Amino acid sequence: MSERLPEGLDEFLDDAGWGGAVIEPLPGDASFRRYFRIRNGGQSAMLMDAPPPNEDPAPFLHVGKWLAEQGLRAPGIYAERPEQGLVLIEDFGQDRMRDWLDTHPDEERAVYAKAVDALVELHRCPPGPFDPYDMAVYLREAELFVEWYCPAVGLAVDGAGFRAAWEAVLQPMLPRQRPGVTVLRDYHAENIMLLADGAQGLIDFQDALVGHRAYDLVSLLQDARRDVSPRLEREMLDRYIAAAAPDAQFEADYARLGAQRNAKIVGIFARLWKRDGKPRYLPMIPRVWDALERDLAHPELAPVAEWFAANVPQHLRDAGGGEIA
Incomplete structure (x- = not known):
């Protein structure tokens, strides 16, 4: 720097x-x-x-x-x-959630519970005066995977089929995100500050849109930068559901947005390396890929899962995304 x-x-x-x-x-x-x-x-x-x-x-x-x-x-x-x-x-101080938990691992459950409760509070507010998180944005983000990751690992893939699969998966969700909630879009352990008064401070929210209530929960619980165990993810997901009482399709939409976000992040991390010369994000790809695979296993993700089966060789998937050239 x-x-x-x-x-x-x-x-x-x-x-x-x-x-x-x-x-x-x-x-x-x-x-x-x-x-x-x-x-x-x-x-x-x-x-x-x-x-x-x-x-x-x-x-x-x-x-x-x-x-x-x-x-x-x-x-x-x-x-x-x-x-x-x-x-x-x-100045929110120096206690970033990710770093603080590295030295206070026994507090993980309590800290994540507060972060989930903060989302519940945010989602009780009327949606902010921000642009919508619509199909065009979802597709543009997901396509970063085929634009940057696939060339980086030497894959020639069916781009049109990728887009069509995502449209089929995301379209049923769109009516459920209206009128929507404010989506911060990067709500994770590196963007939450633990304050002296016990509150949690928000940073890096400038890309906020109005969209689905599951998105920031996915961002928090399928964190690209920090391991969140499946057990903790399940517990915190249940905590949110108990407090916010979302509709019956919420968990399916959580998987939809998890897969969309994780595909986007793999593409972004490849771009940061190939275009911007920032290789430090590459070691995070296997963590993101693991979450992507879990999301793709949901039945509602079948069209996208079929695209991955046809276009991304199993050896790359087994290697957590494989090596980027």
């Missing part, structure tokens, strides 16, 4: 009342965004550097303000200059 400071940062911090603060770069993620911890005496804040044209902080500001209006724990916004890509926000 480059530690070069954003252009215009000194003026921005001066105007925000944080002039002369100590600036600490933080590790980046899979995007062009960078983060810095800003310390001024006994106070601290987080700086988001989301430089145009590759990034735009406006969606983060839009979603974050809406979440705060609903009483959910998005970071407070101290200062903003969207045209420069600079946003100064509340």
Whole structure:
């Protein structure tokens, strides 16, 4: 990560009342965004550097303000200059759920229970003023698998059949996601902060859409970056069902969205390597692939499962996705 400071940062911090603060770069993620911890005496804040044209902080500001209006724990916004890509926000500390659980494994069940309960609370809110998670978006995401993963492992596949299979699987679900709930889309252990007051803070929600209530649950319980045992997944799924009382097709839709999301993630991780030169995501593919295989076993996924059987050789599947060239 480059530690070069954003252009215009000194003026921005001066105007925000944080002039002369100590600036600490933080590790980046899979995007062009960078983060810095800003310390001024006994106070601290987080700086988001989301430089145009590759990034735009406006969606983060839009979603974050809406979440705060609903009483959910998005970071407070101290200062903003969207045209420069600079946003100064509340510092949620350093207890990221994934890292904290590495050192407190006995607390796993309780922490996941709180994360599930936060989704129940979010889903009781009216859907936010965001675009719909519609068929076009689902297909565009799923097709990342054939666009990036398949070429990376040397597979020539039936792209039209892939799209048709997903349409057949997802179409029955669409009426059940109306009027819908706010879907954060990256709700997992790396994007949940454990706060000093016992609450869980939300980050990385700028891509929110209005869609199906199962999506963020899948994101949490079939986490690409952290092992979640099938037993814990089942327990937390049951916890959500007991609290939210979804319709009878909820578990089938959970499998649909699990398979769609996991196919997308395999494609994204292949793209991060082949296009962006970021190989650190490749070791996560077997974990994602394992969840994908479990989702494909659901009877409602038959058209997509048949496509995988015809297009992805068993030796690649047995190897958790195989080697990417």
